[in-house]
Amino acid sequence: MKEFWLPVATLWWRELIRFWREKARVLGFVGSPLVFWLIIGSGFGDLAFFFPGALTLTVMFSAVFSTMSLIEDRREGFLLSMLVSPAPRSSMVLGKTLGSATLAWMQGLIFMAFGPLTGVWLAPTDLLQAVTVVFLISLTFTLLGFLIAWHMESSQGFHAVMNLVLFPLWMVSGSLFTPEKAQGWMRVIMAVNPLTYSLAALRRLLDPRASAGTPGLALSLTVTCACALVLLVASTAAANRRSTKSAA
Numbered sequence: 642m643k644e645f646w647l648p649v650a651t652l653w654w655r656e657l658i659r660f661w662r663e664k665a666r667v668l669g670f671v672g673s674p675l676v677f678w679l680i681i682g683s684g685f686g687d688l689a690f691f692f693p694g695a696l697t698l699t700v701m702f703s704a705v706f707s708t709m710s711l712i713e714d715r716r717e718g719f720l721l722s723m724l725v726s727p728a729p730r731s732s733m734v735l736g737k738t739l740g741s742a743t744l745a746w747m748q749g750l751i752f753m754a755f756g757p758l759t760g761v762w763l764a765p766t767d768l769l770q771a772v773t774v775v776f777l778i779s780l781t782f783t784l785l786g787f788l789i790a791w792h793m794e795s796s797q798g799f800h801a802v803m804n805l806v807l808f809p810l811w812m813v814s815g816s817l818f819t820p821e822k823a824q825g826w827m828r829v830i831m832a833v834n835p836l837t838y839s840l841a842a843l844r845r846l847l848d849p850r851a852s853a854g855t856p857g858l859a860l861s862l863t864v865t866c867a868c869a870l871v872l873l874v875a876s877t878a879a880a881n882r883r884s885t886k887s888a889a
Contacts, residue, residue, distance in 0.1 A: 648728035649736040656740025659710065688759040689850075693843040694816025697836070699752045700775060701782040701811065704745035705803050708786030711737065712796050730880040734873065738783045745779040761847050771846040777865050778839045784872035791879050814840045815855065838864035 714720040723733050750772065756763070763771060786803065793799040813827065814836040820828050831837050842861035856864075 644727070645729055645732045648726075648732040649739065652723075652733065652736025653740040653743065656707075656710070656737065657743065660707075660744055689761060689848045691816075692756060692759045692761060693840055693847050694811070694814070696749060696752050696775070696847075697778060697814070697816065697840050697843060698811055700745050700749040700778050701807060701836075703748045704742060704779045704782035705786035705807060706800075707741035707744055708737070708783055708790045709796055709799055710741070711787060711790040712793055712799060715794075724880075731877045734787065734876045734880050738780065738787050738873075738876070741786070742776065742779040742783040745783060746776045749775040749779060756847065763847070767846050771843065774839070774842045774846065774862070774865070777862070777869060778843075781835075781839070781865060781869040781872060784869060784876055788872060788876045788879060791876065810834060810836045813837075815844070816840060820855070835864055835868045 711720065714723075724730075753771070753775070789802055789806075790799055793802070813830050814834055815831060820831050820837075823831060838856050838861040841855040842858055842865065844855060845858050845861070855861075
């Protein structure tokens with residue numbers, strides 16, 4: 642157990658230290674939710690409806706693009722040192738993703754602080770559940786970013802692919818319009834979009850009045866956790882394949 646959890650804790654702490662040493666990144670980390678809220682959120686008449694979608698967008702972009710450090714680790718040789726170490730590959734995946742997910746989760750918490758400005762006031766129990774859901778979303782998209790970054794050789798390619806994936810996922814998740822207002826073919830796409838369920842879980846906790854027609858909380862959490870598990874298995878398998886090739 643020590644051989645597994647020690648690398649996890651070390652890599653998790655390394656991601657946090659790396660973040661705090663980059664002053665420009667810290668400034669963007671704190672300022673971007675505020676700017677996003679003031680500029681984009683103010684353009685929507687129903688701020689309470691838009692708030693869960695804006696929170697999800699903030700978290701998913703922070704989670705995904707923080708995994709770009711994996712590409713830097715490959716260039717600097719740190720990734721190779723991890724691959725040849727005796728630590729399990731699963732501990733490397735978990736440590737890297739937990740570090741990035743923690744940062745995205747913290748940024749989500751900063752954004753949640755603007756909730757009362759939209760009329761969103763949560764009881765302690767609902768607040769705890771909402772914070773947990775935000776972390777699940779952070780972890781899921783961090784794993785997605787890790788899986789894609791693992792196969793990328795340049796940060797430019799990573800940016801291009803993730804922008805192509807993230808925006809469509811977000812736009813057809815119920816962030817901008819509810820399934821009830823969508824056409825038949827769009828409802829089908831929304832039903833198979835995993836982000837629809839993550840957003841539905843947040844909306845039911847943050848704005849129950851606007852949750853009509855959305856998936857239930859239990860189903861939404863189940864789908865989100867299942868996606869995180871699948872992505873964790875896929876990321877670990879990708880890391881193991883890279884390790885095998887390197888050894889060969």
